[in-house]
Amino acid sequence: MISEGKMRSGLISVVKDLEEKGFLPGASGNMSVRLNKTTILITPRGTKKGKLKPSDLVEVSLGGRLLRGSKSPSTELEMHLAIYRHVLEARVVLHAHPPFATAFAVAGLPFDHLAPPEMIESLGRIPLVPYGRSSTKELSHQLVPYLKNQHAFILADHGAVVYGDNLDEAYCRMESLEFCAKVAFLGKLISG
Numbered sequence: 528m529i530s531e532g533k534m535r536s537g538l539i540s541v542v543k544d545l546e547e548k549g550f551l552p553g554a555s556g557n558m559s560v561r562l563n564k565t566t567i568l569i570t571p572r573g574t575k576k577g578k579l580k581p582s583d584l585v586e587v588s589l590g591g592r593l594l595r596g597s598k599s600p601s602t603e604l605e606m607h608l609a610i611y612r613h614v615l616e617a618r619v620v621l622h623a624h625p626p627f628a629t630a631f632a633v634a635g636l637p638f639d640h641l642a643p644p645e646m647i648e649s650l651g652r653i654p655l656v657p658y659g660r661s662s663t664k665e666l667s668h669q670l671v672p673y674l675k676n677q678h679a680f681i682l683a684d685h686g687a688v689v690y691g692d693n694l695d696e697a698y699c700r701m702e703s704l705e706f707c708a709k710v711a712f713l714g715k716l717i718s719g
């Protein structure tokens with residue numbers, strides 16, 4: 528059983544890694560971890576994520592009630608909660624704007640068929656989730672039908688989201704998703 532302190536510091540360390548990779552431009556992106564059966568910890572809204580401290584994470588019930596924290600939870604709270612409610616094994620959710628994956632998302636083009644098959648085998652298909660307005664329930668409604676058998680998604684006109692059993696798995700999935708998008712883009716470019 529991992530302590531709450533370790534979960535907080537672990538999530539913040541993943542947030543900093545994503546920031547360093549350039550996946551969280553401005554104050555964008557949001558990340559969460561399942562604390563127990565009924566509550567999660569999520570990043571607060573509007574803050575430059577690389578500057579966050581473990582104590583800045585906000586505790587929220589799966590029903591969306593704020594339980595602990597001096598800041599407001601992320602505006603994408605609903606999307607995170609929808610994943611935890613629908614996928615029992617989801618323990619970590621990461622939403623970011625990695626540039627290549629986001630470019631495909633904005634262009635409305637899936638890219639997994641252009642990525643190395645070996646990567647897609649371990650990552651699974653990467654569906655393009657139809658557009659749902661950011662920070663609304665509409666986005667969660669669009670995402671839910673894709674959740675059962677996939678772990679990594681691009682959100683039309685928006686960015687990328689992954690979930691995993693643990694922090695390392697979720698982080699690797701986000702990193703691999705962006706790698707696949709980059710290879711797909713470069714492959715297309717080279718082959719004309």
Ligand SMILES: [Zn+2]
Pocket residue numbers: 555556622623624661685686
């Ligand atoms: Zn976003």
